[in-house]
Amino acid sequence: MSKQPIYNFKGTEYLITYKGEGIQDEWWFLDQLKEAELQGDWITVNNRITGGLAWGHVKRKVVHGDKREV
Numbered sequence: 001m002s003k004q005p006i007y008n009f010k011g012t013e014y015l016i017t018y019k020g021e022g023i024q025d026e027w028w029f030l031d032q033l034k035e036a037e038l039q040g041d042w043i044t045v046n047n048r049i050t051g052g053l054a055w056g057h058v059k060r061k062v063v064h065g066d067k068r069e070v
Contacts, residue, residue, distance in 0.1 A: 005030040006061060009049055013061035018052065029057070 005016045005026050018029035029048075036044040052058025 007033050007049075007058075009033075009045060014049060014052070015059045015061045016052070016057065017059065018057040026057075 007014045007016060007030055016026045016029050018024070018026045020028065029052075033045055033048060036042075036048070049058055053060070
């Protein structure tokens with residue numbers, strides 16, 4: 001997998017750039033989001049995105065013609 005994963009949440013695309021330890025990379029982070037989504041755990045999804053934005057390992061994806069920024 002060569003390109004960075006993107007996660008869609010509430011109509012916004014988020015670029016995941018997470019770098020953890022061991023197996024915890026951006027794809028692991030995406031799997032965590034998807035698992036929480038499958039469980040209907042929207043609080044965890046929201047918290048991971050909010051925390052990721054604050055810590056810099058999740059970024060809003062720029063959509064051309066839109067006001068959203070990365």
